[in-house]
Amino acid sequence: MNSKSKLYRNTPEEEAEIQRGIDADPDTFVPSDEQFARMRPLGRPRLESPKVQLTVRYDADIVEAFKATGDGWQTRMNDALREWLKTHRAA
Structure with a gap:
C-alpha cells in the first residue's frame, strides 16, 4: 500500500x-477465560542458547560459495x- 492509498x-x-457469519460457523471456537489462561503460546520453544541477530559483511565470493551448497x-x-575457533584463539 502506498502513502496515497486510502x-x-x-x-x-x-x-x-x-460477526453473524463467525457465530454461524460450527468450527468457530471461543475459549472461556479459564481455557484461554491454560493455553500455551504458539511457536517454537525458546532455545537454551538462542542465536544472535547481527549485520555483518563478507566478501561476495565467500557468501556465494556457501550459498552454492544449497539450503x-x-x-x-x-x-x-x-x-575455526577450535584451532584458533579468539582475540
Missing part, C-alpha cells in the same frame, strides 16, 4: 454481518566459524 473501514452493519548454507557457515 483505508476503508467496515461499517457497523458490515461488522455485524461478519542450510547459513548453518554451514556458522559451523565453519565454530570449527
